[in-house]
Amino acid sequence: MGQAQRTHHPAEQYAMTAYRRAFVAGGCYFFTVITQDRRPLFADPANVARLREGFHRVKAAHPFEIDAAVILPEHLHTIWRLPEGDVDYPLRWRKIKHYFSIGMHAGTLRPSLTKRHEKGVWQRRYWEHALRDEADWQRHMDYVHFNPVKHGHVSKPVDWPYSSFAQAVAAGLYSPGWGEQMPASLSSLAQEWGE
Secondary structure, three states, X not given: OOOOOEOOOHHHHHOOOXXXXXXXXXXXXXXXXXXXXXXXXXXXXXXXXXXXXXXXXXXXXXXXXXXXXXXXXXEEEEEEEOOOOOOOHHHHHXXXXXXXXXXXOOOOOOHHHHHOOOOOOEOOOOEEEEOOOHHHHHHHHHHHXXXXXXXXXXXXXXXXXXXXXXXXXHOOOOOOOOOOOOOHHHOOOOOOOOO
């Protein structure tokens, strides 16, 4: 996971001047995406299945790898690896959010949402972080997999059904009992990681 040169994305020209996204060609990224007003849409297994289908469809059209993912009732965290030379994660998120939103009941419609023809299913923005090195990647992997415990949904990561933790255990990245205690890598968390 070497340092890649920062590439400017065409969407940056339309961005608010105080808000900039990191675009690293072929980079590895951590994301936090939240539902509008933190509606617990993913408490419904049918909505989790719909979100997963959105991911599958977008990956088929715009390839990327998912190193880790966790879906909680009102937000999700993922770690993606983009193909070499590719920086367009905003396109992928836009398409995933769009697919999921089709047929969903609208949330609270504010004038700003109506003006942009949005349904109020998702928060408009999301948190992204370009992972710098292997240590940064491991810390974020731990954060993704420990998140259901952090939020009090389960007592250990292996018990959460909407997580890549089982695949990570099968790949030898974690032991099945990992996360029953606060991982050392997360013991000094000072930021909320986009939550």
